Amino acid sequence: MAKKRIVSTTINGTQKDFLCEPRQTLLEVLRDSLDMTGTKEGCSNGNCGACTVHLDGRPVVSCLVLAVEADGATVETIEGVACNGQLHPLQDSFLNNAALQCGICTPGFIMQAKSLLAENPNPSEHDIRFYLAGNLCRCTGYDKIVRAVQDAAGKMSGCCSEAKV
């Protein structure tokens, strides 16, 4: 068993230090060590997007990121998207547009979509479908997810601070 490493990171705006083995993934540490289970595990090999988080502002599938890679980095997870119980416009739009059923894929979709809107506040339908192609949903119907992202983009346009988050 390899020696454990200390990782210092900022998760959802809060400084977090944790011990992990070099082979542990960021997903595993988030879920099992830090009890942040909002990030879901779908496939463990980067093909479903359920475990998407932001690492230094970029969307990553956390099952393919080693926890030690988060050292010195900022991490944002689904738990950090709503603020003081106030849902982010994307979360609100997923609810309003019924863009979820079982909900396992939902955190990953929201994290990926949030990244899209930060990069491109007014995405076309094609842009949305292209950017979210790495996220898999088994039961909702993708159409509603597209509508939810479009709806959120509409709500967020004109609100620069939201568009940049």
Place this chain on the structure above:
Amino acid sequence: MAEERKFGWGPRKDNVLIGKSIQRIDGFEKVSGKAQYTADINTPGTLYAKLLTCTHAHAKLKKLDVEPAKKIPGVRAVYIFPAGDLKAEGAGEIFWDGTLIAAVAADRPEIAEDGVKAIIAEYEVLDHIVDEEDLKAAEAKGATKAVGKNAKGKVEDALKTAKHVHKGYYGVHTISHMCLEPHGTHCEWKADEVLDIHASTQNVSGLAGQFAGPLGIDAAKVLVTANFEGGGFGSKFAADEWGIAAAKMAKETGKPVKLMLDRATELKAAGTRPSGYIDVTLGADETGKIVAWDSHHWGSGGISGGSIPVGGIPYVFDFENRSRTATQLNCNVGPTRAWRAPPHPQLCILTHCAIDDLAMKMGKDSYDVFLTNLEQTAGTAAHLPETYKAEMEIAAKLIGWKEKWHPHGKDAGKGAVKRGLGMALHTWGGGAGGCACNVKIHADGSVESFVGSQDIGTGTRTVIAITLAETFGLPLTAIKVNLGSNQYPASAASGGSITVGGVSGAHRRAAQTALWKIFDLVAAKYKVDAGTLAAKEGSIVSGDKKVCTWKQASMLLGPMGLETKGEGPAEDGLTSSRVGGVQMADVSVDSETGIVRINKYVAVQDCGLIIDELTAKSQIYGAVIMGIAYALSEERVMDKKTGRYINADLQNYKLPRIGDIGEIVVNIYQPDSEYSRGVIGLGEPPVISPGAAISNAVANALGVRVPVVPLTPQRVLAALSKSKGGAA
């Protein structure tokens, strides 16, 4: 007044919530990451379990040494499954890739994986058969079994005198359930030998006994919880041997054990939908009425059965002269489980593709041929011909059938991309399942429900809340729904579209019973006629006059409040069964690459009284996506040489992504005649037609049938090549 009090739904026009589009009440938890699924349970000291499976299709286990695993620091327990127990009588022979051999529980998941890798398993590889389509090869190996044969009328004579006769071959390959949340449990033993289980299950009330038997404990000592679940589709009714393994390792170690299937094992071992193939001859008279059907279908449900039975063919329709035969192939492939509307999707493909090809042969519009034969669906249910006719008209308008339809293979476009239309019909029961619930009205007016049902993503919580809120004239926020525990009154497993009828009927009965008691108390207190009272907008009213607030009425119940029980199903009109449904596809097929794209897909569905139109439509959208998946890309690929399931991962198990789906139009057929039928389940029916509808659209585009679903580019090109005299 009591004799006038009958259970029932209110007039449709008076509904405030029922039938409207309402957000699911557990949506906040799901979009914020707060919803806790089984995989999210991490009680202190939880051990993580991983599985060793056999990777041979047919083998004899010669040696299994788990001692090396036990020596790894951090490994706490090793469990040997029955298939790996060489001491058991008749043990050692493995029949399919993915068979569970052993489980290792450890402090960390990666340590458990180290343990699995350290186990020494030696096999003698035996001959196998995994080709479910090749009937002759299976017969040569003695791997077939007659499932049944029956006939009526004079098939041979009818085929001889038929004006048009078509002979065809069709098929649909096996798929896996592929729940995004894998199967699994978290097991923890508490004081007094109580086993506390969190399970990803469709069967909260039915699991305790399944655990209790193998563990040798009383079912009363098994607690089952499932607050949220990431899909089941018919595959999550059982404790499963991995659940028993987790419980036993938890017992052995004195620590909680979580065992969630890895993705490969989920795909291989946790449920598949059986394949189906058919040779069929059918004939029609000059009007297009089908007068004869003669078929032989086969497929495999694994080594021990579970293939498509002889009944159900032809699907929805039945013809005066009909003969059908079924054969089962005993292949070395993983076992089947109920997959959403079993086995209707396969039956629909095997039947409606043949009808569409008959239309092609007659040179007729497929719509007209289906329409001509609708009367022959009356044997399934008397009302279906009329329902189908109305739904076909709606669907045709929505997709532009009359404007876009062309004879098969006659797309006027000159390029390589050809466009076509196809359709199919389906039916399902969807009657209410057994359900008991308690509804409690507290003295402060707050309302709670307790029911041992589960919300597998379909919106069960929301349906219950709407039912109670509508009955009591309260906002949704006034209702607290407690479900997902076997400590609540027992409710049937969620499968076969029986849940919405089960829970809405039982809750309406409990709520009306409670309301009548409250009306009596209000009548006595305020000197009004109880028969004139109604609950509206947070008040009890008599006609246009407000008598008191809901809270004031609730205070009359005293400090203990009121608890009423609801049960069902019952023959009181709150629920019923048997729906139709029509779907149409508009596709483009690239005849050079074989790629099929959905331009537009229309689903028209009846389902009686709608509780929540938003979640109802979600069910239909989701079903259509699953249908497009198995129609175009999704299949279990078995390697004939090694006998292995070679695409058991989400890179190679091809499911559509968000960019692969065209426009989907959902229309719920809900005239007042449907409302008066009461609540009928919806989960299964809309997933039935897509395979046939899309296959028929591709046939219309190309003028060539791609006989086996999914319609991968390879199969499309092979069918085109064969039609031109090339190799298939």
